[in-house]
Amino acid sequence: MSWGPSARALYAERRRAKLCVQCGKPATGGVLCADHAAKNEQLRVKRYRARRAAGVCVTCESPTQGTAQCDWCLDARSFNPDRQARAS
Ligand SMILES: [Zn+2]
Numbered sequence: 001m002s003w004g005p006s007a008r009a010l011y012a013e014r015r016r017a018k019l020c021v022q023c024g025k026p027a028t029g030g031v032l033c034a035d036h037a038a039k040n041e042q043l044r045v046k047r048y049r050a051r052r053a054a055g056v057c058v059t060c061e062s063p064t065q066g067t068a069q070c071d072w073c074l075d076a077r078s079f080n081p082d083r084q085a086r087a088s
């Protein structure tokens, strides 16, 4: 099946019906069934480990100083408007 307009419609329809967008089985939270959620998580962990092993940021693949994320991603994650307000 190719990702034409009909595939997109199917995706939207499954999302709306709370079915797994990959296979149409009941979704267990989010847009995926338990099987596909587990597969997705495995992929995520695999990619995380590969990036850690390569010594790059797990989010954007920039080189890091041995941390899981680069300075930029760490900053972006901890960013909040309050911090800006009390500039020290
Ligand atoms: Zn599924």
Ligand SMILES: [Zn+2]
Pocket (backbone or CB within 6 Å): 057, 058, 059, 060, 061, 062, 069, 070, 071, 072, 073, 074
């Ligand atoms: Zn990064």
